[in-house]
Amino acid sequence: MTKGTVKSILLVGVGGQGTILAAKILTQGLMEAGHDVKMSEIHGMSQRGGSVSSQVRYGEKVYSPVIERGSADLLVSFEKMEALRWLEYAKKDAKAVVNDCEIMPMPVIIGSAAYSGGILDELKARIDTTVIDAADEAGKLGNPRVMNIILLGAAAKLIGIDNLDWDGIISANVKPAFAEINKQAFKRGTELCAI
Amino acid sequence: MRTLMTGDEALARGAYEAGVAFASAYPGTPSTEILENITGYKDIISEWASNEKVAMEAAAGASLAGARSLASMKHVGVNVAADPLFTFSYTGVNAGMVLISADEPGQHSSQNEQDNRWYAVSAKLPMLEPSDSQECLDMMKAAYDLSEEYDTPVLMRITTRVAHSKSPVSCGERAAVPVRPYVKNVAKYVTVPSLAVKMRVKVEERMGRLKAFSEKTPLNYIEKVSRADTVRDGSRIGVIASGMAYYYAKEVLGDGASYLKLGFTNPLPDALLDEFYTLVDKVYIIEEHDPYLEQWVKSRGYSCIGKDIIPPYGELTPDVLRKAILGGELEGPAYDRSVIIPRPPALCAGCPHRGLFYELAKRKNTVIAGDIGCYTLGFADPYNAMDFVVCMGASFSSGHGAQRVFTASGSENRVVGIMGDSTFFHTGINSLIEVLYNNSKTICIILDNRITGMTGHQENPGTGKNAAGDAAPEIDIESVVKALGAKNVASVNPNDLKAVRKALDDAYSKDGPSVIITRWPCVLKRLSAADKAEFGADVFTQKYGVDGEKCIACKMCVKAGCPALSCVSEKIKENSGKMKIIIDQGMCAGCGVCAQICPKQAIMPS
Known part of the structure; x- marks a missing residue:
């Protein structure tokens, strides 16, 4: 019922992976491109290694900052199992970009459960999925922490908003010392989706 | 702009x-x-x-x-x-x-x-x-x-x-x-x-x-929509909402309803409500939590639909609203969710609460009163070291009441209360006075991680800094506790399991109040000069690794509940049975708790 076309991007991962910064930069860029935007996130106790999500919506006029189940146009997951956890929020014809990364939840660590194999296959069978080894790519760039911006670049490319002034937006949102590597990370992300 | x-x-x-x-x-x-x-x-x-x-x-x-x-x-x-x-x-x-x-x-x-x-x-x-x-x-x-x-x-x-x-x-x-x-x-x-x-x-x-x-006031207003689809089954549809619920209603019903949007909600506008009801026939009260607006509307003699279809608990998301009002949900891809493992929040690698909970978890005849902070996670696996949690500052006082009854009724249970530094300054100090004044044998443990942790690192009266980050008078917890009259007071490094055990043994042996202060910074804290002087400039930089030859896969170390430590079957196979436990070198913060637990000395600084 939302006016015009409103698109929803769901960024998910594990507390501490940098989803919030990526979502903030994404939302800032969309606003500067002239869209109405809303972004929602949950912080607090869930930061402590729990499952986290940042929700970004943009378009002519956005009402709810929260994405409904079955309505996200793009799922950006920083961790494999989190992609599957949040997949129910994606549209049937949504796209997904998934980081090829496993972070063990506590039940796995203490041996009461096993981390499932075959998650990427399950995802690919359900939805148009692009898999990126963002940690490896970030390592090649020289800083493992820019993994989140690589995924952001990939997401921007997938949803067709990679033509905004991302260099400027990134520079305005990270410390000057890290601006250059984050710009490179964004570019690398777009390249990984172009192939 | x-x-x-x-x-x-x-x-x-x-x-x-x-x-x-x-x-x-x-x-x-x-x-x-x-x-x-x-x-x-x-x-x-x-x-x-x-x-x-x-x-x-x-x-x-x-x-x-x-x-x-x-x-x-x-x-x-x-x-x-x-x-x-x-x-x-x-x-x-x-x-x-x-x-x-x-x-x-x-x-x-x-x-x-x-x-x-x-x-x-x-x-x-x-x-x-x-x-x-x-x-x-x-x-x-x-x-x-x-x-x-x-x-x-x-x-x-x-x-x-x-x-x-x-x-x-x-x-x-x-x-x-x-x-x-x-x-x-x-x-x-x-x-x-x-x-x-x-x-x-x-x-x-x-x-x-x-x-x-x-x-x-223009904070309260009617948004009249005259489109045909605001009429369903012959009724003109209206919505009354405030706060975020207003946007959730707009998301789900859009222009399919007229709205009474309330920004000023006490006292509520009776005449405006009367006017709204001349424009609509069937009204939904869309609100999170209690039927606050609904009771008002009903008290004015109007019929409406509210909590009979919208739950009074949990978040009122557009999903919930869509199901309640329109009777359906948007559909995503169908898939097998059974392989998804829960990911509850956990104490961070290097968290100074870990050592204490590891030791407390082993104590018999112990009832643990928890409090509000990251350390509430001590309730969960693998520690299971918490019995009840009431509210900020309640662990010592609720623990005291419980201890009194256990003792009076002949139970051997010993009560341990746990709270953080910021919680101690919040209302915990009153609770400690309760314990000391009533000469309770409740064991009171203050987890001083040098910051207000769970809410994202705010300064508090014990950190030596104010809200702006400037130097402020530092109130020393040990001095406060002693000034209140506590006689059995021990300050320990919670990463030193032997010291924690000794402090607990001492406290359990006493028939009166004991206070244990665990003092080590939160692993996520931006360390001050004073922190570096006290805890070492290289604190959290040490890494630990596993000697695959010595490790016998007994899994004793996973009882530390550290997210840096894992025991993954696939990886064990890949390493042909040699490496049984893996420590993530990116996450390890060098607390050394797992190394002290290992019975084979297989975990050591890497």
Whole structure:
């Protein structure tokens, strides 16, 4: 019922992976491109290694900052199992970009459960999925922490908003010392989706 | 030029633009960022209070002295601040005063859900409920004008999604609001019974005038939609909503309904309601938590649909609303969810609480009273080291009551209370007095991680810094505890399991009160010069690794519950049985707890 076309991007991962910064930069860029935007996130106790999500919506006029189940146009997951956890929020014809990364939840660590194999296959069978080894790519760039911006670049490319002034937006949102590597990370992300 | 702001940021900006000169708060999700952002406005004196009650009182005092003031807190904080709030409602203000209550539907980071709109009714206060960040900013300015015009503190009520959602905001300039002259006025401000009975009457008169305001303010308005699809089954559809619920309703029903949008929600506008009901036939009351608006509508003799289809608990997301009103849900891909393993929050790698919980978990005949902080996670696997949690500061006092009964009824149970440093300063200090004064053998443990951890690292009276990050007097917990009269006091490094065991053994052997202070910084803390001097410049930089030859895969170390440590079957196979346990070198923060647990000395500095 939302006016015009409103698109929803769901960024998910594990507390501490940098989803919030990526979502903030994404939302800032969309606003500067002239869209109405809303972004929602949950912080607090869930930061402590729990499952986290940042929700970004943009378009002519956005009402709810929260994405409904079955309505996200793009799922950006920083961790494999989190992609599957949040997949129910994606549209049937949504796209997904998934980081090829496993972070063990506590039940796995203490041996009461096993981390499932075959998650990427399950995802690919359900939805148009692009898999990126963002940690490896970030390592090649020289800083493992820019993994989140690589995924952001990939997401921007997938949803067709990679033509905004991302260099400027990134520079305005990270410390000057890290601006250059984050710009490179964004570019690398777009390249990984172009192939 | 519009700026992207969360509701919390916009409330801070609104306070700045309204000319607020004093702000006080105790951190609590989802309200914490309000004061954090206010500290960025140097024209405002901004302070962390030791708890919400004193934050409210300090803001009241600032108002009485003539400055526009603010106190902010999470919903349960208003319970703590309720005493001064109710009385300040009687005296009224000198300069404007606003209390922000951030409620938490869905309990993302809270021990309960409560609908603090009832506080406005009960304390007889005007209440505002913004729906997005722009309204947060605008309503703050309106709130100060209201507070001064009607001589009353104002309740600004938000919820998590308003507090933590970003949307574009147009900012203005700071209003020049000079400090009002202070004039002694005993009849207005001294609440002895003979004077307070007169104030009581004035409060009722004020509510009458505020009712008239509610009818005419543009904060409350009707959005009439005349399109054909607002009529369903011959009925014209209407929605009454406030706060974020208004946008959820718009998301699901869009232009398919007329709206009564309420921004000013105490007292409520009866005449506007009457007018709305001339335009619509079938009305949905869309609100999170309690049937606050619904009871009002029904008390006016109207029929409506509300809590009979919308749950009074949990978050009211558009999903919930769509199902309740339209009877369906949007559909995503169908897939097998059974392979998804829960990912509950866990103590971080290097968390200084780990060593204590590992040791406590092994104690027999022990009942553990928990408190509010990251350390509440001690309740979970693999520690299972918590029996009950009440509220901020309750672990020692609730533990004391339990210990009294256990002892009197012949039970061998020993009660251990656990709370953090910030919680100790909040209300825990009162609880410790309860234990000491009543000579209870409750074992009181203060987990001093040198910061307020769970809410994202705010300074507190024990850290030596103030809200702005400048040097402040540091209140030493051990000195406080001893000054209160505690005789058995031990300070230990919680990463030293032997020292923790010894402190616990000593405490268990005593028949009177014992206090144990575990002192080690939060692994996420930005260390100060003092921290580095005390804990070492290289703290958290050491890494531990596993010697695959010595490891026998006994899995004793996983009982530490460390997220850096894993025992993954696939990886064991890949390493042909040699490497049994893996320590993530990126996550390991070198606490060494796992190395002390390992019976084969297979874990060592790498």
